[in-house]
Amino acid sequence: MTYCVALKLNAGLVFASDSRTNAGVDQIASFKKMRTFRNPGDRVIVILSSGNLSVTQNATNLVEQQGRQADKSNIWNVPSMFDVAGLLGGCLREVTHRDRPHLQASNIDVGATFIVGGQIAGEAPRLFMVYSEGNFIEASDNTPFFQIGETKYGKPIIDRMIRPETSLNEAIKCVLVSFDSTMRSNVSVGMPIDIICYDTNSLELGTEQSLAEGDEYFSQISSLWSEGLRGVFASLPEPHWVCPAVHDPSTDISPPITEPPIS
Amino acid sequence: MTYCVALKLNAGLVFASDSRTNAGVDQIASFKKMRTFRNPGDRVIVILSSGNLSVTQNATNLVEQQGRQADKSNIWNVPSMFDVAGLLGGCLREVTHRDRPHLQASNIDVGATFIVGGQIAGEAPRLFMVYSEGNFIEASDNTPFFQIGETKYGKPIIDRMIRPETSLNEAIKCVLVSFDSTMRSNVSVGMPIDIICYDTNSLELGTEQSLAEGDEYFSQISSLWSEGLRGVFASLPEPHWVCPAVHDPSTDISPPITEPPIS
Numbered sequence: 081m082t083y084c085v086a087l088k089l090n091a092g093l094v095f096a097s098d099s100r101t102n103a104g105v106d107q108i109a110s111f112k113k114m115r116t117f118r119n120p121g122d123r124v125i126v127i128l129s130s131g132n133l134s135v136t137q138n139a140t141n142l143v144e145q146q147g148r149q150a151d152k153s154n155i156w157n158v159p160s161m162f163d164v165a166g167l168l169g170g171c172l173r174e175v176t177h178r179d180r181p182h183l184q185a186s187n188i189d190v191g192a193t194f195i196v197g198g199q200i201a202g203e204a205p206r207l208f209m210v211y212s213e214g215n216f217i218e219a220s221d222n223t224p225f226f227q228i229g230e231t232k233y234g235k236p237i238i239d240r241m242i243r244p245e246t247s248l249n250e251a252i253k254c255v256l257v258s259f260d261s262t263m264r265s266n267v268s269v270g271m272p273i274d275i276i277c278y279d280t281n282s283l284e285l286g287t288e289q290s291l292a293e294g295d296e297y298f299s300q301i302s303s304l305w306s307e308g309l310r311g312v313f314a315s316l317p318e319p320h321w322v323c324p325a326v327h328d329p330s331t332d333i334s335p336p337i338t339e340p341p342i343s
Numbered sequence: 344m345t346y347c348v349a350l351k352l353n354a355g356l357v358f359a360s361d362s363r364t365n366a367g368v369d370q371i372a373s374f375k376k377m378r379t380f381r382n383p384g385d386r387v388i389v390i391l392s393s394g395n396l397s398v399t400q401n402a403t404n405l406v407e408q409q410g411r412q413a414d415k416s417n418i419w420n421v422p423s424m425f426d427v428a429g430l431l432g433g434c435l436r437e438v439t440h441r442d443r444p445h446l447q448a449s450n451i452d453v454g455a456t457f458i459v460g461g462q463i464a465g466e467a468p469r470l471f472m473v474y475s476e477g478n479f480i481e482a483s484d485n486t487p488f489f490q491i492g493e494t495k496y497g498k499p500i501i502d503r504m505i506r507p508e509t510s511l512n513e514a515i516k517c518v519l520v521s522f523d524s525t526m527r528s529n530v531s532v533g534m535p536i537d538i539i540c541y542d543t544n545s546l547e548l549g550t551e552q553s554l555a556e557g558d559e560y561f562s563q564i565s566s567l568w569s570e571g572l573r574g575v576f577a578s579l580p581e582p583h584w585v586c587p588a589v590h591d592p593s594t595d596i597s598p599p600i601t602e603p604p605i606s
Contacts, residue, residue, distance in 0.1 A: 144601055235528050240527070254576070304579055
């Protein structure tokens with residue numbers, strides 16, 4: 081499995097990905113799922129990937145390879161992030177088309193999903209999600225984030241905390257809490273967590289961080305969050321109803337409680 | 344969709360279920376997914392259901408109907424909760440066998456899952472999950488809870504908070520926080536939330552609560568939890584690295600950041 085998340089905030093973009101891949105529980109390895117393309121002052125682009133590793137690697141390699149053909153539209157010369165998402169979707173379709181019959185013959189899932197975001201000089205930062213079919217959607221202020229892979233465990237905290245006006249530092253904390261929740265509930269998501277930030281209009285990427293197993297900051301976030309939750313939890317008011325069993329038939333709700341037949 | 348959860352604690356059992364059912368987003372209704380069977384002093388049994396509504400209703404109705412045939416093994420006379428889970432699994436198989444061809448002909452999912460728990464005089468409280476195939480598993484101290492339906496959003500808080508020694512009141516709070524997280528992230532899970540507690544060895548059910556939209560206690564839990572999380576979140580330490588973009592190539596991690604080809 082995989083967990084990747086990217087946020088589009090007024091202050092910039094945040095990208096994070098785990099590194100665990102597996103082909104069955106007996107074949108687990110660590111692979112980077114984040115790929116960055118940068119031409120400072122002109123464009124910075126980050127791709128996060130989830131799904132079949134050969135398909136995602138092939139599709140991003142194809143994007144990179146096309147980038148060497150300067151006479152054609154490629155990731156280094158297209159004028160918008162919309163075009164970049166289209167290029168990536170196209171490469172994904174090419175790989176999928178080529179590999180699907182062979183993978184399906186062995187009942188292997190060919191599915192692969194990407195998040196791609198960044199900024200190209202002349203337009204604002206943008207964030208897209210590319211589906212396995214190669215079609216794609218763009219993040220908006222209403223939903224300023226995308227997740228791929230094992231998305232559900234880590235979603236509630238993002239739903240609660242992330243707004244377009246959230247700062248990059250707050251966003252990083254939120255992303256790490258989201259990873260913490262995901263890794264507690266799904267062992268197939270694992271460290272290191274790669275994380276990178278982008279400041280709106282800087283046209284230069286921040287330093288990439290790779291938080292490995294035992295990373296001090298991540299451990300601190302994880303344990304403080306856990307303690308904090310316990311504190312909040314303990315402070316919640318007790319239920320107003322009496323929990324120990326004193327059954328009061330006058331409060332029964334339909335359908336009525338079933339009782340044994342009179343014999 | 345559905346969200347149901349049941350906990351098996353030293354102090355007793357807690358069962359909770361939402362009430363939203365839908366056949367497509369344009370056909371949403373409210374149905375109770377909790378059914379209780381009680382013969383005070385002898386046995387109390389609670390069934391929570393998820394999946395195809397006709398299948399779950401038919402299976403529990405069959406269990407209830409068999410209970411009127413006193414000369415046969417039924418929910419009122421079997422000596423153990425293990426037998427009750429087996430009866431429910433058998434009824435589910437009967438309904439599924441009868442309806443599957445007809446539902447599949449219309450591409451309708453026949454899947455249905457149950458949680459069933461309670462206590463029968465002579466043994467300790469027990470909790471089971473019955474899969475759509477009619478087979479079943481029992482909760483243990485290692486994993487003292489089961490969830491069915493939309494299980495993921497609400498799982499992290501249960502993973503963090505629930506231990507066999509958790510009190511019933513703490514467990515109720517945890518269950519409500521779990522529902523709050525689920526309902527924020529999935530609109531197909533909705534109020535009222537039915538909740539019922541069982542005190543170990545009481546052989547009598549507590550009063551059933553139905554928390555409807557706008558319920559004061561639930562709203563209080565929901566807003567205090569949200570505020571509390573924000574407080575904990577704000578107190579988390581800032582990342583130790585500088586987020587704004589100052590790219591330091593010496594810290595780059597392989598595979599290297601891709602730069603445009605030199606033309």
